[in-house]
Each structure stands twice: as structure tokens, then as C-alpha cells.
Amino acid sequence: MIQSILIANRGEIAIRIAQTAKRMGITTYAIRTAKEPEALYLSAADHVINFPNTDSTIPEFLDIESIVAIAKANGIEAIHPGYGYLSENALLADHCQQTGVIFIGPPANVIRAMGDKITAKEIAGKAGIPMPGGSNGAVSNVEAATQAAQKIGFPVIIKASAGGGGRGMRIVHKAKELPRLFNEASSEALRAFNDPSVFVEKYLVSPKHIEMQVVADAHGNIIHLGERECSVQRKHQKLIEEAPSPALTPALRAQMAEAAVNLAKAVNYQSLGTVEFLLDKDNKFYFMEMNTRIQVEHPVTEMITGVDLVELQIRIASGEKLPICQADVKQNGWAIECRINAEDVQSGFAPATGTIKGIRFPQGNHIRFDTGIARGSEVTPHFDSMMAKLIVHKASRKDAIKATMTALQQLHIKGVKTTIPFCKAVMDNKLFKSGNYNTSLIEEQMTDLVYREEDEEILATLLAISHYTREHEQVSSEMGSIDPWVLKKRLKSL
Amino acid sequence: MNIFSKNKDKKLIARVKSGKDLAFSVQNKQEFVHKRKTYNTLLIEELDGMTTLMVNNERIPVEIVSIKQNEYEIMVNGVSYFISVETPFSYERKKMLEKQQQKSGKEVIKAPIPGKVLEVMVQKDQAVNAGDALLVLEAMKMQNTICASRAGIVKNVTVTAGSVVSKDDVMVEIG
Incomplete structure (x- = not known):
């Protein structure tokens, strides 16, 4: 068993990793950066190592050389990359292998194969997993793209082969838009990933986004831990997730799980991974991509299966056999996760910054709150806006939604604007409650993205009025002294 | 809304941006009446850093995000409310000005009363939104923030901090 872990990440996931490592008796090391030298995650680790001063402009948690050097210099056995940053970077896995550090994740060749979308599609196609129609492989010019698009019919989506995070991606509704959008996608891909290759795929209008959790050891054991429903998205960013998915029947779940396990087998997968699918309105599912890391939304799976991912x-990574087999995995009840982001929902989800002046957590045995912030934490523009995750687990979906709403009402953060009122609006949304929602929920179906509690407006005005009255004592003594009749006259003469 | 009630109560009107205008009569520094309901308020800074507004013994976590003169941004349950607190006089004046501005396509900000400009917040060619503060005018011993009632581009600023203006002097033009 691994004895020590360097956590090459920050925020709530660094704390999350440290908690499990500590429970397992593993020594944890966190990395302190100059951008947030007093961050909460540093208090979760046994040791804190200052990131060395370098001339490099690479962000700290993307600096492979420095991170591996820290592990070597401190005799740390393994590196956990968390999510984002280097978690799907095959070069880190390579570098670890070359220097004798354990990389907690799949082998470099698996990361590489799944990271390149064209290769991933090829492997998935050979494994018999349903694919949306499209160009087989990259299209090198507008003519080839047009040909592929006409074969499958519009709308189509152009995607960067090396893509991720919505970059290098364009939806094309009409043939005449294709040349412009093709060039845009390709040049964006070149800038973002240093690789201009793109491919064309059938674009599914308003699908559901459902993913399967798989886990495989180095001894050929591969199991799945069921699905997560991630259709509450804004601009391809997930905001709320749940498990199980209200869209799946046991038969469909079994089919999708089988497809995910088959893909994992086809690439000789090892470690934790997620196969993402799109589900269309006819309940047909299509392979989208495989993520070779832990996901932000992993807690909903943990809550309903009781497994610590x-x-x-x-x-x-320690070389052990999976401690559980497929028959041990049961989905119990329903879990919902709300991402608490520092965003101003009323201003189009603009990133918000500030100091956390106070925070009140919801209470309950069914509640899990994974936070990267505490009172005094700075929310800066250096990092992404996710501050914390609220996860609620109940026996049924209906109860879970209700309990999530109550928990959101108990959660108060002072000092920075958050997505709490948005999460409440989703819990209150009819379509979400019905379970029959898809990725168009936020951008097309929801009329109000902010939930207002009863009497909120009068409470806000009372605060303004009482503050004003205290600050303007002198003025307030004059307020009633003008005769209304005189006042009207004075106004008219202005 | 009848803001000129017969009794001699002090009045304040809270104008909520894209919301309602709510009139309160001020009983004392803590007690306000709105639509015949009395609200007893107390603002508490808590030990855990939170701010609580007690209203008739109910505790509500709140936050004053910003205060500019009589303009407040207030958060209740994470939802922002933009509120301007007006006296009956400033309320009527704003209403009247808004009516005038709606008639013309371009907004000319004139001095509503003789006074002295304390601060100018905008400059020529700057884009402004409705409700943005343009300048602070001291008149009748009160500081008034003059706001844009419509979105547009600042075409002209004819005053600077310290300028003394007469009634109807043009201060800012928004096109």
C-alpha cells in the first residue's frame, strides 16, 4: 500500500483526497502557492510544501517538472492529480513512471488514447458502442467537412480532436455556415491545444447527459458503479448532478453499463474512469467521451453506493485487487449535488470574487458538504469559481429534492455572490422535479434563474431603510416637516 | 401610492430596481410601518462574521454589499436587491424627471435645483446603464446622486467636481 501522497491540486478536491488518505493511514502533502498562501486545503494535509520560485509562467498545478521534483525531493511515493489541471495529462503519468513515482490514475497510454477524441471514438466504435454518425476521423478541409455533414444531415457539431471544455467546438445548423465555423473551430483548437485537427459529428438537439462510473484494477477486474445524470448544464458546464438518473430504466441502465465496461476492457483500463454518453429523446444512447480521472460529481455515486472512490x-494504484465485485454494488436511494460557485447569477453567471466574511452550513445526517472555503478565505480570479459542493442523500428523488431545497435554505455565505439562489430555482423547477429534463433546461426552459424566498424584497428594503435612517439622523428629523402642499408647489417650481 | 399621508409621520420610500416602490413611515430608528404592518428591526453583527437582520424577532442572514449615498445593494439569501431610499421630496423629483426624460430620446441631465457638484463619476464617451450614478450634487444641504434613467453613451459632461450650478443648467448629456 502507498504510504505517502502528494496532492497536486487545491480547493475542495485536495481536502477530499486528504480525508480518505488520512483515514487509510497515508501521509499527505499539499502544495502551497503564492496565489493563495493561506488557503483552507493546506490545513487538511499533514505536510505543506511551498511551491518553488521559478521563472516559469506555467501555473503551479500544471508544472509537471516541479511537481514531480517536489515528490522526489520529499520522498513522497505517489501523486494524486485530483480533477482538472494535470489529471488527464499523459506527460505527468509518463514523467512519474520515468522517475519512479506512482501516478494515481490510469497508465499514460490509456490517458493518451482516451484524450484524443478521434482515437477514443475509434476504440469505442470497435468495442461496439453506439456512436453518433459523422466523419470517421479528422477532416482536413472545408470540402471534407461538408461532405461528412451532408451524409449525416444538419445540424452537425465540429469538435477539436484534442478538445475539452467546449473549446474548438462549433454547432453548424446550415451548410452555408460550415466554412466559417470550420475555420473558427480549427484555429481555436490550434490555439488551445496546439493541434488544429477537428472532426464532424451528428449534433443531437437537447440530449440528456448521462455518465457511467467504471473502475478497473491491474488484475483484469472491471466493474461499474452505476450512472450519474448531469444534464443541468450551462454552456457545457455542469451545475447540478444526481444519481441515479430519472431517465434510465433498469434495462437501459444495464445496456449503458455494459457499453461502458466494454470500452474499459477494450483499452485495458486501470483506475477510476467515467464514460460519458448522450441520450436522445428516443432513449438511444451514444458515446461522447471517456474521462480518465475522478469527476467533480463523484460524491453522488459515493452516497448511493457507499463506496469511497x-x-x-x-x-x-497500490496494485491491490478491487475489494468489491459487481454483485456488491447496489444503488441505495437518491443523491443530488449542487455546485456552489462564486458567480453572480443575476449578471449572467459572471465570476464573483471577494473575501468570505461568514459561512453557515446546513445540518443533517443526509448532508455532505465538500468545501474548499471557510470564513476568511479569499476567492480570487486565479482559480475556477467552484468553492464547494452540497450533496444530499435521501430514500427517494422526491425527498432528495425537498431536502436539498431545505439544505440550500440553511446555507448562507457572506462576502461573495454564489449560485445558491440558482440551485434553489432548479429544485423548485417543475421540469426538473418531473425528472424529464435535458441539457436545454437552463438555457431554454427556465424562465427565472433565481429563486426568491417569500418576503425577500420587503426584508431587503427594511434593511436599506433602517440603515439609511441611522446614517441620516438629521435628514430623518426633517423628513416629515415639509407640508405636502408646500412640497408639491416646490416641485412644480423646479 | 399615496406618499403624502395626512398624519405627520416621517416617510421614506424604498425604490427596488426592476421591482416595487415601497413606502414606509418611520416611527423611530428601528420601527417602520408599511401597509399598516409594523416592522421592528435590529441589525446584528454576529460572532461568526454573519450579519443578521432581526425583523419582529425573526432572524434573517443579510449582507449590505454596497452603499453609495442613498443607494444600496443588499443581499438576502444570496439574491441581490438594488434599492434607493428616497424622501418624499426626492422621490417626487425623480418621478418627475423620469417622466420628462421618457418624452425625449436623449437624456439631458439638468440641475434640478441650484447647488454644487461634489463628484462626477462618468466621462465623455462612457457607456452607462439605466440607474448608474452620474454625479453627486449637493443642494438644499443634501447630497443627491444623479443617476442615468436610461442606457446610452455619455455625449457630454459640462461640470466638474466643485462646479456651482444654477437650476436647469445642463450637466450631462446621454445619447
């Missing part, structure tokens, strides 16, 4: 990652 970080523990599995560490055990597999």
Missing part, C-alpha cells in the same frame, strides 16, 4: 483509486 478515492480509496479505490489509491488501492488500485
